[in-house]
Structures are given as C-alpha cells and as structure tokens.
Amino acid sequence: MAPTQSHSTRSAPDGRMLIGQLAAAVHRVPRTGEGERCRHTGSAETSVSVENVRAAVVNGGGLVARGGGKRPRKRELRTLAAPFIVPAPAGARIRDRLRLSTSEGEVLRVVGEHLGRHARADLAERVRIGMVPTKQNRRAERKRALTRMSSSRWAGAISRASEDQYQLSLRCLFDERASLRRAAVKICKRLAVPCGQRVDGVRGYPNQAERAQKQCRLRVLTARLAEVERRIKAGHPAIVVGGRRLAKVRHNLADAGLTETVWRERWDTARMFLTADGESGAPYGNYTISVDPADGTVTIVLPEPLRHLANTPRGRYRLACTVTFNHRREEWLDRVTASRAVRYDIVCDPERGRWYLDASWSTPTSPPPTLSELIARGVRLLAVDLNADHLAACVVDVHGNPVGEPVTVPTGLTGSASRRDGLLWGGRHWQTPLQRQSKTIVTRHHGAAVAIGRRALGHGIRRRPGVTAHDQRIVTRGATGQTVPRPRARGATSPPRTTGTPHPGSKTCRDPSDQRVLLPVSQDRPGRQPAGPVCSDAAKPRPHP
Template sequence: MARQRAGKRALRTIADPFTVAAPSGARIRDRLRVDGGDEEVLSLVGQHLGRHQRADLGERVAIGRVPVRDNRRAGRKKKLTAVSSSRWAGAMTRASEDQYQLSMRCLYDERAGLRRAIGQITRRLAVPCEQRTGRVRGYKDQGERFQKQRRLQALKVRLAVVEERIAQERPSVVVGGGRLVKMRHHLADARLTAEEWRTRWEAARLFLTADGESGAPHGNYTISVDPADGSVTIVLPEPLRHLANQPRGRYRLSCTVAFHHRRHEWLDRITVNQAVRYDITCDPVRDRWYLDASWSAPKIVLPSPEEVRAAGGRMLAVDLNADHLAAYVLDPHGNPVGEPITAPLELTGDTSRRDGRLRAAVTSLIQMAQAHGCAGIVIENLGFTDARNTGRETMGRGRRGKAFRRTVAGIPTAKFRERLRGMAYHQGLVVVAVDPAYTSRWGDAHWRGPLDDQSKTTVTRHHAAAVAIGRRAFGHRIRRRPGVTACDRRIAQRRATGQTVSVPRARGNASPPRTTGTPHTGGKTCRSRSDQLVLFPAPRTVRGAPGARHHTPGPERVDPANTGQQR
C-alpha cells in the first residue's frame, strides 16, 4: 500500500480564485459616410502621417531597450512637429513606443514557448522507442523519432534567431501586418489580384490616430466631433494645409457621426472636455471608413470572492468548450440549483461572424444569471499556453491527436474572457476566475452521476465540471458531502444549508430503526423510517387487495455517499 501511494502522481498546487478586473477603458465605433473629396483628403493625410510614423518607429527600434527618460522622445517629437503638428507628433511618438514595447514582450513570450517545446522533445528523445522512463514516454518508432530530431533542429534555429534579437534589443516589426506581407506571395491562394492586395496594404499602413487631451474643446483638438450636430473636423498637417476648408488649417468632413452605442458615456466626457481618443480607419474590402472613439475608465475595486460569498448570492458557473457553454447555478453553499444550462457556441465563418456569435453566447449567459438572481459568473482561468507550445508532444499523436489539438486551439479563451468581463461589468455582475486544474475530472467523478439521477435532462461531464468550477469559487471542496443530492424528491427539496461543511458522521451502517411516533432529534430531514434511503425500508401497505397486507419490497437504490461506499 505504501508503494502504491508513493507511485501516485502528485497534484499540482491550485491557485486561489480571484475577481477579474473591470474594463480599463471603452471603445465605440461609427461609420463615416464620406464622399470622394473627403476620401481623397483622408488618404493623403493618412499616407503622409504613416510615412513619418514608420520612420520614427525605425529610429525608436534602433535606440534599443532603454529607460523612458533615454528614449529621445523629445527630440523625435520636435523633428516630427515640423512636418505635421505638435499633437500629431505626440501621437506618432507614443504609438512608436507602444509598438516597440509590445514587440519586445512578444519576443520574450516566443522564447519561453520555444524553450518549453525544445525541453519536451529533448526529454522524449532521451528515452528509447516504445519505452518509458518514469512519466516520460519514448516515441513510437524510429521514423517518428527521426522527424522529431529534425523538428528539434528547426526549433533550435528559431530560438537562436529570437535570442539574437533579444540580445540586440531590436524586434522585427511589420507595419501593416506580417500576415498581409506573406499573402503577397500567395495571391492565388488568397484569391486576390495585385491591385487588391496593394489597396489593402496601403489602407493598413495609414496613420490617423489623435490622442485625447483634457481641457481641449470636446476632449480632442486634432480630431474633434461636435456633440450638437455630429460634425467631424481634422487638423491638417503643415504640408497639406492648402486642402483646408475651415479656418486655422482644419478640414471638415461632409458626413456626421452619432455613436449610438454607449452614446451617453461619450457625451458625458466631451461635454466637460475630458480626453477622448479618435482613430479613423479604412476597410478596403467593404469600401468603408470608420471613426473609433476610446477613453480610459477610472479604476474600480470589485468585490473579492470572499466578499461575494459573504454576501450570500448565487453564482452561475460556466465551463467553456469548443462548441457550447455548459453552465449550472449554485447557491451560496455550493449546492447546484435547478436544471443544467447549455448555450450553443458555433465559431465558424469570418472574424466578424465569429465575434458576433461569441457576443450572443455571452449575452445569453448574462440573461441567465440575471434570471436566476446570480451575483456573478464563474469561469476558468484558461490560457492553453503550454498546450499550444508542446501540444504535439503532450496532447496525443496521429489523427485523433491532431483533431484534439485543433479543438483546443479553436476555444476562444482570451476573447471569451474579455467579452464577458466588459459585458458583465456593465450589467452589474462580477466575474470570478478559478484555477482549471482537475475540474473536469473531479466534477465527472463526484457530480455527474448524482446530478443525472436528479435532473430531468441529461447531465454531461461538462455540466459536472461547471459545478466543480462554481464550488471552487466559493472556496468549497469539489467532493460532495453525503446527502447533497439524493433521488428522493423531499430530501432534494429540503437540503441542509451546511452540507458543504465536512461533518463527521457514521459510515457503513444505515440509520437505526425509528417509528413514526418517535420524537425527531438531530439534523435529519426525514420524519419516519419509511422516508429514509436505506437498504431495506419499512414495509408499506398495499391497498386495493382483498385484505390489506404488508409488502416488503426488494433493495432500493441508495446514494453511495450516504453509505460511505465509493461509486
């Protein structure tokens, strides 16, 4: 027995649940229905500013990773002011700094992922084929081992390139997107012509971003939107001032904007001249122009999971899957309430369609939480970082392994968390994230069977995982205490509120016989011996037969949790 316990796999440390932070800002969009003259002016301004911003980005990359006071931003801004304006120059230098810092973080993440993949392949190559050393399994045959050796060499080459870039502090940045650059060499596969690709490339490299400024008219002096009539005016760069149709080198577009979504928040800011950032973008596929307004939100401290639990509110626990969302409502004591909830999640089609379906699924979750009186929603803190880096080595091989890896890669963990965080916050709901370790396995082992017996609909292992997720958010153990779920309707309706607390009790024996007239003592929920879930219940009288008689039925089904037996 001691050897068997010593050989068991050690469980990893489970992190504490935490409340997902509120959104740090807001971003809204409206369409600009520009005419031919407006489109020509916007293209000229965007190309002029984009060319100088790319030059400034190259200069910033050449400086390298230095403290903020040594990035020479003042000198670069002064140089850009001569060809644009002071506010345009400030926006360009700020964008260059943000792009550089983001590129360096991406390099560090890529290096960490390559190191994990190289380490996993190296450990498996050290084990002979079709053998196992501890928990490390060797490859199936020599052919697969040879392919892994080639892949290891390729990963080491990539790692050397990343290490060199980090040492030089010069990341590789493609303004317009690396995917669009690669598409240029595969126009036939992308079903594009050279002219169509060139249009997309030029549209992606436009720079029409103006940072907000508190105290400026309507929160932004460079791109200003009048709340009275929705007119949009732009300050033209110095070389393009001859295109102005308004005083002081400004150009007024012929169209207007309204910002129907979250309009009241936008009006609250611009009417008191608080900073609002504006971005003008072009969509060459649809031949449309858009204006985005964004602003930062004040930091708000949301209640912690302990405070939510102390308030005594319900929570909606959600298990995210590739094609659906499985949810269950839990009361403050960790007991599942009602029937299991399933929300479809079909993520096929283009990006906008997938995003719309994800929003629809999140909206349905919020409506369910409000209908059941929940204080918040519980989700798993999923990332799949290790799975994406070492998926071929740890997530199966062959056709089934490839299908499983594609399923995992298709789960929108980051987008789901961000959409849910913002939409739930504006509906007054709290989002709690928990550690995803063992929720599916333990939920299936301890909750699927009892919930399936109790529910009118089919309970899947994903619904059981949702119960485990919710109990972890409340700080309870995932393992059920005996009697939390039962087949008897009266016992299921009269659960004790303290059943999530571990209380010692007798195991292996049924309750002692007790007649109906015996005074009720203790915390039992049944009033007679015939109400108890025991192996041989009290005899019941069969009516309608000639001469009433007692009938003793056979053994009834018993919840294993009540007898101390393991299912």
C-alpha cells in the same frame, strides 16, 4: 468572472478504473504475517496493505504495489490553480459608423497614408535606437522632425505609438524565448530516455520514427531560440506594420482567393495612421479630432503639407456626416462636456467598404472584490474557462448550479493550449446536465466553466449527493437550492414555478410544442391524495369527445 489555469501533468483514470484497483487491492490484502511470508519466499503475489489503498485514494487512483509483482504506473491529476476574480477593464471603447462621401473618403485616405508613412519611418528609427532607457530614446528629437511634416499633436501621437509598439514587441520576444526554452527542455528530457521506457517519471518516445521527428524539431527550436536571443541582445524586434500574416498572403494570392488589387487595398489600409490622443482641457477632450456633442459633427486637423484640402478655417476639415455613439453615450457625453481626454481612431474596413470612428478613454480602477465577499453577497458569478481559440462561459448561482445556457466567445487566437483537469472533471459531471437544459451544443469546456465557478464558490466540482436525476416524470423536481430554468414567452402556458414555490403534487410532461404543461395525477398512491389540475385557462386539457 472566475477563470483558472493549470499545469500539464498526467490525468487521472476514470471512476470505474479506480474502483477496480481498490477492489483488487482489498482482495489482495494479506492476513497478519502473510505479507512478510510472501516477500521472504519470493512469491510472485503482490503484498498490498490498507495504507496502499488509502494512498491510492489520495493520489487520485495511482496504486503503488510492493513485492515481486510489476509496479503499476502512477497517475496524478494536474494541479489546478485557484480561481481568481478578473478586475474590471481599465478603459472603455465605443464605435460609430462614418457615412462618408467619395470625396471625404479620398481625403481621409490621403491623410492616413501621409501620416502612416512618417509613422513607419519613426518606428524604424526607434527600433534602430535599440533597448535603451526612456530618457535616451531621443523622442524629443524625433518629434521635432515629425512636427515639420504634420503638426505638434500628430507628432506626439506618432511618437507615443512608436514607443508603445516597440515595448510590446520586446515583451513578445521575451515570451517567445521562454516558450522556446520550455519546449526544448521538454524534448531534451524525453530524448534522454530510451524508446518505450520510463525513467524517473519521464516517458520516452514510443518508436524511433517519432524520436527522429522530435530530434529534427529540436534543431528547429534551437535555431529559432538562437535568433530570438540575438534580437533581444541587439534590442531589434521584428515588426511588420500592417501585419505579418497579411504580408505573407501576397505570395499566395490564389490560395487566399484575392487579386493583387484587392490585396494592395487591404495592405495600404492597414498601414494608415489616423489616431489622435486626447488631452484634458482641449475642446471636447481632443483638439486634433474633435466631435461636437451638440450635433455630432467631426472635424480633423490636417497635417501641414495637406492644409490646402481644408474646408474650414485654421486648417481643419469638417465631415458632412455625424456620429451619435449610442453605446455608452452618457459616459462619453460626461467626458466631452467636461473637456476630459478622449482618444479617437478613424478605422477603414476595406472588405465592407465602411469607415468607423472609435472613441476610447480610461476609467477609474478599483480593487476587485474577493471571492468571499461575492459569496457573502449571494450574487451570481460568470465562470470562464480559457482556451486557445475561445472562451467557454456559464453563469452559476450561489449554490454552484448553472443558470441559463452556456456561452462560447471566440477569441481568434492561434497556438496550442494545454489540456486542463477542470475540463476532465467538468466534462464528466456537468456536460450532460448542461446539454439537457440547453438547445445549443454543449462542450466539455462549458462543463469546465461550471466546475471553475463551483470551486470559486467553495463547492466541490461534483454534483451534490441526492440531486434528482433527469426523468420524464420528475423533470421539474430538484434538490433544495436547485435553479429553475428561466421561463420562455411561448404561447399560453401556466405560470412558471420559481425557486421556493411549493410543489402542487401534479406531474409534468413535455408538449409537442416544447412547453411545460401540468397534468393531474392519473392514479392514486398509498398515503397520497390525487391532486387536481393546476393550469391556466389557455392550457387546460380538452375533454375527449
């Protein structure tokens, strides 16, 4: 995968605007001595030299004029960061469904609510301790208090989860502070410029109404920044166990289409704690939640106050259902049979009324290959364009040509994202070709993904000169190295062409059933012999009656 990112600056004009500027500049280039004469006489004619034209090309179309005329606004492309290889994930997570009975579901809910209540209390205590070194977070003291209400292993999992949540919340505070500072500085720079004017490359707001709105926005950002600074100084991030968004829905149940009972069920489910960290050397990699690889049975160690609910010796509760973990099962079996650490999470989905068991473990990491190594191998790349709410991906071959249909992966993230010039160029040169070979809707983000992959392979963003256009008669003919869409198994058609197969000299057209059928050339051309039909028996044209 080769995603990229960019900085926010002005975008460049299109090709027609650039050609028009260059043509006008060439016509205005004075003869020898005319430029000086125009400047000395105070003429309104603008003196543009060949150096101006070259600078316009280098600067992406921004033409800097000298003389008595008005200076056009300089436009530049935003700087695109170099594509990089995304390393392999540092862990794996798989899931299987738990088909529980009503009584088993009630037992798990009681255990989850009991552990969740103590987990929230421990997290609150960790927040009160504040931002201190690791040795001063009093984890051992907190763990001893939790052991009396659960078990030693449950207490260890709770205290580790509290520390991880606290550190994550601190990082979010630092990121929010940086974001608020950037927004405030940007608004302050534009407020310092009068409306409708531009000073040192900074453009003022177009009218007083928008300027007043941005002044109010700046006051809001300043107040939020002060609150974030206060929380960072105190080391007390705001954490809502169960989710802040779900908590706010409680005040707008009618708009969310929920009843108080349904909301309470979702809220209580989100605040349960049923996570057991794995440990190497323990039976099947986890002593608290154990899965037998032979028959898939699941057993859970109950907290000390709930040992009366146990149905097996030593305070354990065995579920009647089993799990199989079809996805990545071999990797999971290798770990549990060798008693290597595997973490288990029991998750409830109240909307669907289902329970799941998640298994996760860490995987050995290795440095990812460089772009030059991948290019030398001649492998295909999965180019990804990062966006606010989705990932636009497309596979490109070693020549930089898209293969197959582009893919959109929704991420469900909130917030705004800056536009990218990869989107501009990719949408201009690759959105239309991708749409021709895809039956789904292709956006400029998919074109940007192709542009990113081509830059990673060392190719230019634009299509190579000499690539044949999309034409009904020559739709299957492409330039050297062009990719050929993968054949689809639909009915009986002739054998599909592949890259490197010599063209038999026949034409192609589209059948009403969207199948490619090869037909003979119906007319002679100078220097070319008519070719016979090349097709299978099932695809031969029927003679006319």
